Amino acid sequence: xxxxxxxxxxxxxxxxxxxxxxxxxxxxxxxxxxxxxxxxxxxxxxxxxxxxxxxxxxxxxxxxxxxxxxxxxxxxxxxxxxxxxxxxxxxxxxxxxxxxxxxxxxxxxxxxxxxxxxxxxxxxxxxxxxxxxxxxxxxxxxxxxxxxxxxxxxxxxxxxxxxxxxxxxxxxxxxxxxxxxxxxxxxxxxxxxxxxxxxxxxxxxxxxxxxxxxxxxxxxxxxxxxxxxxxxxxxxxxxxxxxxxxxxxxxxxxxxxxxxxxxxxxxxxxxxxxxxxx
Numbered sequence: 001x002x003x004x005x006x007x008x009x010x011x012x013x014x015x016x017x018x019x020x021x022x023x024x025x026x027x028x029x030x031x032x033x034x035x036x037x038x039x040x041x042x043x044x045x046x047x048x049x050x051x052x053x054x055x056x057x058x059x060x061x062x063x064x065x066x067x068x069x070x071x072x073x074x075x076x077x078x079x080x081x082x083x084x085x086x087x088x089x090x091x092x093x094x095x096x097x098x099x100x101x102x103x104x105x106x107x108x109x110x111x112x113x114x115x116x117x118x119x120x121x122x123x124x125x126x127x128x129x130x131x132x133x134x135x136x137x138x139x140x141x142x143x144x145x146x147x148x149x150x151x152x153x154x155x156x157x158x159x160x161x162x163x164x165x166x167x168x169x170x171x172x173x174x175x176x177x178x179x180x181x182x183x184x185x186x187x188x189x190x191x192x193x194x195x196x197x198x199x200x201x202x203x204x205x206x207x208x209x210x211x212x213x214x215x216x217x218x219x220x221x222x223x224x225x226x227x228x229x230x231x232x233x234x235x236x237x238x239x240x241x242x243x244x245x246x247x248x249x250x251x252x253x254x255x256x257x258x259x260x261x262x263x264x265x266x267x268x269x270x271x272x273x274x275x276x277x278x
Contacts, residue, residue, distance in 0.1 A: 020085070021088040022085035025082075025085065025088065028229070030233075034233040035237070037237060038075060039076055041072075041241060042072040042245070043076055045072035045248065046076065048249070049065070049069045049248065052252050052256055056256060057259070060127055060130070061262040063123075064251065065252060067120045068120070068252045071117050071245075072248070075245075078109055078117075079113075082107055082109045082110070088108070089105075089108060090105055091155065092157055094156070094158060094163070097224070099224050105220075106155065107233060107236075108151060108154055114147045115144055115151075118147065121248075122139055122140050123136070124251055128192075129198050131180075131185055132188075135185070143173070143177050146170050149166045153216070154221050167213075167217070174209070174213065178206060181202050181206055182206065186202065192261075192264075194261060197254040200250065201250060204246070204247055204250075208243040209243060211235070212239060215232060215235045215236060
């Protein structure tokens with residue numbers, strides 16, 4: 001049998017049980033700490049966001065608050081799944097990979113997190129900018145496609161070429177999201193009168209989201225330049241902290257303080273007359 005990689009997961013069989021995965025995670029301080037920190041911050045964020053949104057009443061503002069609150073709720077559930085070993089597996093890398101034939105830990109549950117939490121981020125941003133439903137649906141659908149094909153790239157063991165093919169497809173979906181965030185949605189945000197905060201959140205989102213495919217490419221799932229699961233996990237976790245909790249806090253704080261602006265339809269944000277005024 002090939003020699004397992006990454007120290008703390010050495011000796012774990014390919015068909016590891018949840019208890020095996022749980023033990024392997026707990027024995028790796030770097031890995032387990034990357035999960036516990038997110039669980040703690042997600043819990044704090046849930047309580048904080050409930051408090052911050054307690055007086056929000058306007059429909060669009062409440063939708064943004066609801067989407068924002070879902071971000072840590074999804075994250076705490078997902079990170080508990082990772083910590084318990086429920087959404088962790090061990091796979092053998094295909095021929096041609098830097099770790100070909102070796103068994104490595106796959107935190108495939110992260111992709112489930114992203115598939116559920118990143119649409120909430122985009123929903124909140126889209127509603128903040130008051131974009132049309134067609135654009136919002138397209139971008140969220142592309143985002144889900146990005147996460148699902150990213151999961152496929154991480155789990156394929158039959159062919160290295162297929163792994164990278166899924167990675168390229170995932171990046172193509174990501175380009176759709178980036179195009180909307182950088183070109184179309186800023187225009188809508190300016191019309192809605194929310195361009196200042198949208199601009200800040202857009203930069204935060206774009207810069208941080210670019211980090212995920214970079215970590216994938218450099219980590220064990222890609223080129224294996226970084227061969228520590230714990231280091232890779234901390235990279236993803238650090239991005240999650242900033243791209244989710246910090247993002248959500250900045251957004252919700254602004255919405256709570258500017259609820260009237262958010263509640264105003266785009267056509268009236270720049271002082272335009274409503275149909276009833278004609």
